[in-house]
Amino acid sequence: MKYIKHIYLFFLFLPLLLLSQEKGIIEIQNNSDIARNEAIVAIKWETILSYYPQIDTTNFIVINSSTNKQIPYQLEHKGLPEIQNLLLQLSVKAKSTVRLSIKKGKPNPIEIKTYARFVPERKDDFAWENDKIAFRTYGKAIENTNEDAYGFDVWVKRSTKMVINERYKLGNYHKDNGNGMDYYHVGHSLGAGNMAPYVKDTIRYSANYHGWKVLDNGPLRSSFQLIYDTWNAGGIKVNATKIISLEAGSQLNRVENVYTFEDSKPMPVVVGIIKRPEEGVISLNEQKGIMGYWEPTVKEYGTTGVGVILTTTIKNMLVNKDQLLAVAEVKNDEPIVYYTGAAWDRASKITNSEQWLEYLNRFYKEVKNPLVVKVK
Structure with missing residues (x-):
């Protein structure tokens, strides 16, 4: 009878036990x-x-x-x-x-900290930003004009608010109206960390993106896809898609590129940062895949730091008269992931080359040691 009583009590209190185990x-x-x-x-x-x-x-x-x-x-x-x-x-x-x-x-209401959009009113720009920094790249409508540029552009900002729409509306984003500006020059370079095939030791630039799709748009992460038409990369016909994502609080984008080409051998690629004629601070760490550049100061506008972190094996890094380059390889139809971005000293968070290189090294450690999630 005691045994039956214990069984009865167990089942009587079982719902309470289950409720207490969240x-x-x-x-x-x-x-x-x-x-x-x-x-x-x-x-x-x-x-x-x-x-x-x-x-x-x-x-x-x-x-x-x-x-x-x-x-x-x-x-x-x-x-x-x-x-x-x-x-x-x-x-x-x-x-x-x-x-x-x-x-x-x-x-609770969540502050919008990332944003991205296609900008048809400005010759097919694609622009994106977070609460730290902003970027843009160039589309089909600007090709074959004197404004065309191949790489990623940087829009510096000192506001945590989203500024892209305001700047395009004003139309004078080369002037600092209180929250920053666009004074970064890209030209015929990879700008602030774009990637391109590097066939026969020559950068094989594509045309600008011709297709786009916003995948997510904030408030904490914005991501989008850019599609590039087939081009001749030194005798290799190549297609490319890029998925770029930017998170709240980060100076760096995550970039995932997929190159499609008819070759069983890997294809060399480079990530590049445009170099200014004046003296800046350059740091190349092939072992970690970190490439950092603290640009020469522009008296009227301040100083921009640009950095790249590659997660794949680096063949070598080099500096020529125009760019800092990190050389790697990609396989047909397989993604290659890296991080690229910038900082501005007048945002008052990263104000010198030492702090910028420290940020890049810390970011590298965070990528190598991600937070572990368990649900139980």
């Missing part, structure tokens, strides 16, 4: 010795659904279990109808873990 706890682990401040973390949506199958995408909040405060988030689609990832922005101290949970509720 499921779906999200753990974000920082196993490195670097504190991650306002980092962006991606969790596969299918993982979220496995723990929260009835989640209402219009009515849920993510809570820090220690502080009971909401965590900003974005539902990432990657250009697809279905949600692909839950993006979170949070800080995690070195060698520590942050625990989160998902609950029903109305999320």
Whole structure:
């Protein structure tokens, strides 16, 4: 009878035991010795659904279990109808873990910190930005004009607000109207970290992009695809697509390029940074794949730092009279990923070459030691 009584009591209290064991706890682990401040973390949506199958995408909040405060988030689609990832922005101290949970509720308003768009009113520019820096690249309408340029352009800014639309509307973005400007010169170079085939030791520039698609547009990450028509790269017919994404708080873009060509052998490529005639600070680290440049100061406008971090093996780095170049190889129809971006001293966050090179090295360590996500 005691045995039956114990069984009865067990099943009587089982619902209470199950309720007390909260499921779906999200753990974000920082196993490195670097504190991650306002980092962006991606969790596969299918993982979220496995723990929260009835989640209402219009009515849920993510809570820090220690502080009971909401965590900003974005539902990432990657250009697809279905949600692909839950993006979170949070800080995690070195060698520590942050625990989160998902609950029903109305999320707090999230500040827009990234933005990207096609700009047909300015000769098919494509421009993008975050709360730190802005960029643009050039489209079909500007080809064969004296304004054409091959590489990525930098728009410096000292505001955390989105400024692209305001600058295009004003039309005088080469003047600092209070939040920064465009004084970066690209010309016939790779500019601030574009990539191109490097066949027979010669850069084989494509035409500008002719197709585009916005994949996600903020508030924490914006990403888009650029499509380039077939061109002759030193005897090799090449097609290319580039997927560029920029996260809140980052000085650097993530760039994923796919080259398609009819050759079983890998094709050499280069990532380049335009070099100014005056003296600047150059740093080349082939072992880590970090290429940094602190430009000579322009008296009226300040100083721009540009940097590239490659995640693939580097064949070599070199400096010619026009550009800093990092040489790598790509295989047919296989992605190559790297990071490129810039900083401006008058934004008052990174104000000298030492700080810029320190930022690039820290970013490299963060890429090599990503935050670990566990849901249980």
